[in-house]
Amino acid sequence: MNRLPVAERRGQLVEAALHVATRDGIDAATVRAVAAEAGVSLGVVHYCFQDKDELLRAMAHAITSTNAPPDLDEIPDGLPVETVLELAMAGLWQTITNNRGLQLLSYELTCSSLRHEELSQVGIEQYRGQWASAEESLTAIAAKLRIRWTVPIATLARIVIAAVDGYSLAWLVDGDEQAAGDGLRTFARYAATLAEPLDGEHAPQDDPVEVPAQLDGLATSA
Amino acid sequence: MNRLPVAERRGQLVEAALHVATRDGIDAATVRAVAAEAGVSLGVVHYCFQDKDELLRAMAHAITSTNAPPDLDEIPDGLPVETVLELAMAGLWQTITNNRGLQLLSYELTCSSLRHEELSQVGIEQYRGQWASAEESLTAIAAKLRIRWTVPIATLARIVIAAVDGYSLAWLVDGDEQAAGDGLRTFARYAATLAEPLDGEHAPQDDPVEVPAQLDGLATSA
DNA sequence: GTCTATAGTTGGATAGAC
DNA sequence: GTCTATCCAACTATAGAC
Numbered sequence: 001m002n003r004l005p006v007a008e009r010r011g012q013l014v015e016a017a018l019h020v021a022t023r024d025g026i027d028a029a030t031v032r033a034v035a036a037e038a039g040v041s042l043g044v045v046h047y048c049f050q051d052k053d054e055l056l057r058a059m060a061h062a063i064t065s066t067n068a069p070p071d072l073d074e075i076p077d078g079l080p081v082e083t084v085l086e087l088a089m090a091g092l093w094q095t096i097t098n099n100r101g102l103q104l105l106s107y108e109l110t111c112s113s114l115r116h117e118e119l120s121q122v123g124i125e126q127y128r129g130q131w132a133s134a135e136e137s138l139t140a141i142a143a144k145l146r147i148r149w150t151v152p153i154a155t156l157a158r159i160v161i162a163a164v165d166g167y168s169l170a171w172l173v174d175g176d177e178q179a180a181g182d183g184l185r186t187f188a189r190y191a192a193t194l195a196e197p198l199d200g201e202h203a204p205q206d207d208p209v210e211v212p213a214q215l216d217g218l219a220t221s222a
Numbered sequence: 223m224n225r226l227p228v229a230e231r232r233g234q235l236v237e238a239a240l241h242v243a244t245r246d247g248i249d250a251a252t253v254r255a256v257a258a259e260a261g262v263s264l265g266v267v268h269y270c271f272q273d274k275d276e277l278l279r280a281m282a283h284a285i286t287s288t289n290a291p292p293d294l295d296e297i298p299d300g301l302p303v304e305t306v307l308e309l310a311m312a313g314l315w316q317t318i319t320n321n322r323g324l325q326l327l328s329y330e331l332t333c334s335s336l337r338h339e340e341l342s343q344v345g346i347e348q349y350r351g352q353w354a355s356a357e358e359s360l361t362a363i364a365a366k367l368r369i370r371w372t373v374p375i376a377t378l379a380r381i382v383i384a385a386v387d388g389y390s391l392a393w394l395v396d397g398d399e400q401a402a403g404d405g406l407r408t409f410a411r412y413a414a415t416l417a418e419p420l421d422g423e424h425a426p427q428d429d430p431v432e433v434p435a436q437l438d439g440l441a442t443s444a
Numbered sequence: 445g446t447c448t449a450t451a452g453t454t455g456g457a458t459a460g461a462c
Numbered sequence: 463g464t465c466t467a468t469c470c471a472a473c474t475a476t477a478g479a480c
Binding site for chain 2: 454455456457
Binding site: 002003004006009040041042043044047 | 445446447448
């Protein structure tokens, strides 16, 4: 109804698109549905965005640029690496299970970006953001606990994201929150074996898992 | 053109749907496109299938029921668990990278099944098949190498599938075959630490990773 | 800036001739 | 069983009044 500056209107429309797509799927996020959700008429959307793809790209960007920086400060000091990783993973897992529709939407966006040239940047942006976020967290953890990772940080970040993605997908399908949570906890314990103390000697418990030689030359994809 | 028994025609149409969807994505697999691909007219498809969803379900079933049983026989005897797992994983990874479109389609199907009630069984079938296949392979490996897994087989299968899914998705987006292959190899080595010899004592190398207690009571989802 | 009206496509589904 | 013709719905996008 009211006349708003374009930028603001765009923001409203992106948010509306996000609502519709999260609730009903990416295919349901038609220009019409978004207009209805935002309470404006069809023409307004086309006034603010060149076409539907631009709207979807803006929506995708709104998701990928909202990278929740994990709260490491809430994790108390003095805990072993294993526990810290479990806690960090649990936090990440919480935000996923609390936003089922959004998680599903992000996979739908990934698939769409792989089929439509106009959205080709979306998938890459998604992973760049996730990898960077994981690297950031892992680096922060390493600094906080005075450890270092025995595999390249980019590789480790990739492993974490792969595990989370894999378990998330399975959870979306079978809804078994317990199985996914436990699996990720197991995974966190594995990741803990990839850490060693900064100041000399060996890891706390057993010998760390042998570092695969060929991982050292990995492309730092992010 | 020719008059064929319905069952046969259905098979042709399913194959045509598979071709179109693999090449151009699930959204491109319209009834019209499938009919064109099969070289029949629109009406024929609706004669063989009640509606589009039934066609898609048949297509999905054609994928999930084609579970390539891994060739464990090709793996020579006398190799350590670690190497056998790496080889098995490499084989699995090969079939994925050799069928990029199909892999992407399977994720598109998963997403679709999560949004459309009529396809709700598709996603479950996909995972049931994959988990069962992974369990089968892992059991066969255990028997062949005279080892046992220190976590429930269902849990282990779930871990494997999650890792493969996670890395596959990332690979679909960034195309970095090397990073994904190496990551999965690293993962195979981890999985090897979850094995212990059948006849007494400890694992070959170091102590096996501590078995997480809470994993013992896991639901055997498959 | 926002609205209504409409053009132009695409796709699911059916009817009826052959 | 197979085909053509057609209906109907939903969508993108634009034009033009307000």
